[in-house]
Amino acid sequence: MPHAAHAADAPSAPPAARPEPPLRVLVGAVLRRHRERQGRTLRDVAAAARVSVPYLSEVERGRKEASSEVLGAVCRALGLRLVDLVGDAHAVLARADGRVVVDLAATPGPGAVTALPRRTTSPSAVVLAA
Template sequence: MLYREALGAALRTRRLEQGRTLQDVATAAAVSTPYLSEIERGRKDASSEVVVTIADALRTRLDALMFDIADRFETAAARIVVELPLAEDALADATITPLRPTADPQLLAA
């Protein structure tokens, strides 16, 4: 997970919880609606100044937003840790085959 994806998800969640539109929040934050949409979808990086203005427009504290982002990373990391033993089991059962057949020692001696 990228920071911009976690930020976008946190912003979108807050906006939807408030029942507000992209246009309403974009206007309040003095950013374009398409730009806010790209930020929410995790496709654009937002400067710290823009993040602060969007958080203000959503009437949310910046520290609360950052804790939400940290929780999203923690959840994503927990999913990876749970999946790792399965991957290790698959590797343990795998057979390694050479990329090319080994040479016959009798042919090498001739």
């Protein structure tokens, strides 16, 4: 007699993916976080990047899509490299997706593990290196 299919035997549908935020929102949040960590004002960073304060504010809030030239200027004004900006945005997306993020460029703090395993068994691990 043929085997009857059970609901448990049916392939499960992948979980509904959460919509990813627009890249401009991630980039703006990363820029703002770096600026605030440095204790700098919008006016200070805008002047150093040679962009207007209202424009930089809009970029930080994710309302304007900045050109690569503007992003480069703002990154330089903040002492960042573009790879740092992209890496931080990637880390935010990876964490939101439930992945473990290891930043190999980060300076280890007290008690930090300084050696990584040779191979990860987790398909959800993400390693960032700059």
